[in-house]
Amino acid sequence: MPKRIVILGAGESGAGAAVLAKKEGFDVFVSDMSIIKDQYKELLDSKGIQWEEGQHTEELILNADEIIKSPGIPNEAPLIQKLIEKGTPIISEIEFAGRYTNAKMICITGSNGKTTTTSLIYHIFKSAGLNVGLAGNIGQSLALQVAECNYDYYIIELSSFQLDNMYQFRANIAILMNITPDHLDRYDHNMQNYIDSKFRITQNQTDEDAFIFWNDDPIIQEQLKKHGIHAHLYPFSIEKEEGVKAYVDKDKVVFSEPIAFNMEQEELALTGTHNLYNSMAAGISANLAGIKKEYIRAALSDFKEVEHRLEKVARVRGVDFINDSKATNVNSCWYALESMKTKVVLILGGKDKGNDYTEIEQLVKDKVSALVFLGLDNSKLHDFFDGKVEKIVDVTSMKDCVEQAYNLAKKGETVLLSPCCASFDLFKSYEDRGRQFKECVNNL
Structure with a gap:
């Protein structure tokens, strides 16, 4: 008997996870409490995947060997509580997809700036001619791309909800933009729970990996020692400080490692202090991936703004x-x-x-x-x-x-x-x- 995987939630991530699970030979069932969008019904039908909408039929769900849960479903949901009591493993679509690809993972989280930074990194990699996919909170689901494409790199925007159900997944480059109170209603109104969720992006990193972060964020600084990070640290800041790998000096943005280069601040496509941080984080990650400085400069200066973000x-x-x-x-x-x-x-x-x-x-x-x-x-x-x-x-x-x-x-x-x-x-x-x-x- 093939292992049974049940997917809760049939949005972008759930439908993608179902396609990958089917391809890998699992017995797959998809259940959504809401009405499933037609595009996802068609996708599931085309792959011969069973689904239900408007309800969760417990006898078809509680017999799962593993559950892939939509990030929008809270752990307090009665069905999730029953699965937890049974000891059924509950994972995220990102965790599942990561098992079936050897691509390099560049992962971005933070309370703010995630989408712009993710889009900017993708733009640099794509402009440099790399074979790259965009996934997570934006773009197509990672699982669907792993099932149907063969990328060398994935640029993935990760919310705290997606990080919550990731266990073995490893980010080769992890980026943490900042931490400020957000979604505290999902974290028992306890800030530490939310912080721990964000820092999950560094779990499973090794000394071959990189952790890029905003050096002046007091919460990140305070938590660095606590979380025992194994990756190489690549902090960025407006000010030139000891150990900082990107900073501003006399209207130039300076990148010091691994290949030193700089560019005029006024050449950056995005304006405002927050976008300066986004550009620094993106520049460091592209530099680490070995992209030539000419490509990084050009892409940072011709990037188009993200919709719904200033x-x-x-x-x-x-x-x-x-x-x-x-x-x-x-x-x-x-x-x-x-x-x-x-x-x-x-x-x-x-x-x-x-x-x-x-x-x-x-x-x-x-x-x-x-x-x-x-x-x-x-x-x-x-x-x-x-x-x-x-x-x-x-x-x-x-x-x-x-x-x-x-x-x-x-x-x-x-x-x-x-x-x-x-x-x-x-x-x-x-x-x-x-x-x-x-x-x-x-x-x-």
Whole structure:
């Protein structure tokens, strides 16, 4: 009898895992509590994989030898608790896919900057002509690519949820951008649990591997000794400090190892302090992979911005509109506000993940002329911001939101959608929220 693998969740990662499991000869079953998208049903059907939607039939699941769980399903879910009690191994799609490829893994995590850094690294590798796949939180599922492609490198964006169910998987290059409070609702509101989750990216690394991280992050510095890292350390910082492998010196970005080179800071395609860090992390990883400095310089200077990340939408009668819908935590919003050169009408709101708005309080006082709260329940935002900004408006649709923000903005100001919150109260996803924002702005 072939080993039985049950996959919970039939989104991008679940469908991809099912295809790989089938290819490797397992008895495969896919179960999703929601309705499965047509594209994934067609993929599963084309491979002869059994699936169910709108329910979890326990007798078809509890007999699994191993479970591959969607990162979105929390451990508290009753079915997961039953599987844990039975001792059934529960792994992530990334863990599963890693068993069937010898490709080099470049893995990126952090509370902020993951998507931009991942996209930037992929752009450098691709521009240099390497045989490379993009996976994890962006791109196609890693498992599907392992099943159907034959890449030499994978650039993988990893959330803390994906890291939680990784055990043997090894990152050849691990990148940790920063750690700030996020998703604490999934970690018993215990920051250490979230930190430990992020540091899982370094587990299984050997002295042949590299760990790239932001040197000035106090949490990372404090945790380095605790986590006993075996990889070579490649810290980056704005300042030139002992041991730092990338830094800024007289408007030049300097990379010191393994091949020393530098480039003018103004040549970087991405602006703002946070993007300087993203460019440094990407440059170090490409340098470690042996990509020539000419290719790294060129790719860092011609990269196109990521959608929903400080994305310039339009200028309407002197008012700039910026889509930062991917800012689903307070620290992301801090970076966005910090990079603004004008007064801002700031759009906040959505599903709160246990946010502490103190981090952006001073920036809001200094830079924000008006606030628009876009959400079903804005009480926590009112509790914190009432009295700190003169004009505050509540809305429950994107059309009203954009119209109100436009009316509040003076010529020369910026309307910034950087919500600090998840999108699930009014939108399908942060992408849906960002696209609706852009559509409404373009209809002004």
